Amino acid sequence: xxxxxxxxxxxxxxxxxxxxxxIESVQTEYEVLHLMRQCAQHFRFSHFLVSxxxxxxxxxxxxxxLVSNWPADLVRKYDAMNLxxxxxxxxxxxxxxxxxxxxxxxxxxxxxxxxQAGEAxxxxxxxxxxxxxxxxxxxTTSDPYLMVFxxxxxxxxxxxxxxxxxxxxxxxxxxxxxxxxxxxSREKLSSREVECLRWAAAGKSSDExxxxxGISVYTVSSYFKSATRKLxxxxxxxxxxxxxxxxxx
Numbered sequence: 001x002x003x004x005x006x007x008x009x010x011x012x013x014x015x016x017x018x019x020x021x022x023i024e025s026v027q028t029e030y031e032v033l034h035l036m037r038q039c040a041q042h043f044r045f046s047h048f049l050v051s052x053x054x055x056x057x058x059x060x061x062x063x064x065x066l067v068s069n070w071p072a073d074l075v076r077k078y079d080a081m082n083l084x085x086x087x088x089x090x091x092x093x094x095x096x097x098x099x100x101x102x103x104x105x106x107x108x109x110x111x112x113x114x115x116q117a118g119e120a121x122x123x124x125x126x127x128x129x130x131x132x133x134x135x136x137x138x139x140t141t142s143d144p145y146l147m148v149f150x151x152x153x154x155x156x157x158x159x160x161x162x163x164x165x166x167x168x169x170x171x172x173x174x175x176x177x178x179x180x181x182x183x184x185s186r187e188k189l190s191s192r193e194v195e196c197l198r199w200a201a202a203g204k205s206s207d208e209x210x211x212x213x214g215i216s217v218y219t220v221s222s223y224f225k226s227a228t229r230k231l232x233x234x235x236x237x238x239x240x241x242x243x244x245x246x247x248x249x
Contacts, residue, residue, distance in 0.1 A: 018170060026174040033067050035174065039167050040069075043160070045151040046128055050175060052244065053094070053136065053144035054085035058202055063241045066145075067175065074127045081116055081123075083109055093136040093146060099165050100134045101155045107132075128152055135165060137172045139179075143247070147172060179246060189248060193227040196220055198249040201240045 018035070026032060040048045049068035051061070061084040062075050084090060091110040092100045100106075104124035108117040124130070132150040139145065147168045156164060189197075192213070199209045206224075210217045224236050231246075233239035243249045 018167060027178060029067060029175070029178050032171065032175045032178060033069075035171055036067055037069065039164075039171060040149055040151075043149060043156070043164050043167075044153045045133075045149040047150040048148065050145060050147050050172070051084075053146055054087075054090045055144070057082060057085045059244065060084075063201070063237065063244065065241075066245055071127065074123070077123055078107065078120070081120060083107070083114075083116060083120055086110060086114075087120070089132070089134055089146070089148065093134050094144075097136065099161055101161075102132060102134075104130050104132075106134070124150075131155065133161070133164065135168045137168065139176050141247070145172065189227055189230055189243070190223075193223045193230070194243075194249055196223040197227055197240055197243045200224070200236065201244060201249055 018039075026035070036048050036050070040046065047068075047070055049070055050066045051064040051068075052059075052066070054061070054064060060079050060082065062079040064084070065075065068075070078084070086109045087107055088102065088110045089100075089106040092102070092106070104121045105117075107124045107129065108114075108120040111117075129150040130152050131154070132148055133156060134146060134148040137145045137147055149164070192215075195213060196209055199212060204212065206217050206220045210220045213220070224239070227243070228234075228236060228239040231239045231242045233242050240249075
């Protein structure tokens with residue numbers, strides 16, 4: 001059975017805004033970010049993001065983000081709510097392969113009895129995220145990701161929604177290429193560095209990690225410093241996010 005999406009990719013078909021872009025040469029997240037901006041502008045959205053699918057609450061929203069133009073204040077406040085994994089955005093997209101469209105309530109808990117539901121809606125509305133279109137996408141290794149476009153525009157009709165969906169597939173393919181390029185350019189992490197990052201991603205403190213691994217807190221700190229350097233991150237939290245994105249932990 002033929003895959004129509006793959007056939008279109010082989011034939012070089014692209015929506016209008018991608019037709020002049022040399023997407024085959026994209027190698028960095030910055031280039032993907034630029035294409036995402038073009039896509040959002042083309043479809044009259046103001047905000048966008050790509051994140052790992054929130055299957056549980058072990059990693060926060062900010063740790064799952066890969067590409068986004070959300071303001072830092074919006075990311076910080078939504079992250080502090082710890083709602084991503086129970087939001088309608090996660091629940092609804094996780095139940096279908098089709099695009100999901102909705103209002104600001106997509107960022108709120110699926111359980112409307114939650115006290116934070118109104119707070120989440122108000123946060124979304126205050127930043128102009130009154131309507132969103134989301135796609136559940138899978139990498140070649142079957143890992144789930146979310147791509148979301150948000151703004152104040154009216155819901156997309158079927159032809160435009162189909163165009164955006166295929167644009168999302170092409171953009172995600174570009175992003176996945178950067179995973180491979182980034183992995184090849186990183187120094188290999190040691191087993192201890194991986195263990196420290198993995199436990200930190202699970203919410204353990206340096207003292208707890210030291211106890212678990214039977215080493216000193218100073219040694220744990222040393223592993224974090226070397227792992228952060230190898231991953232070209234600026235701090236521990238970014239190192240964890242990079243390691244998760246590259247599927248190193």
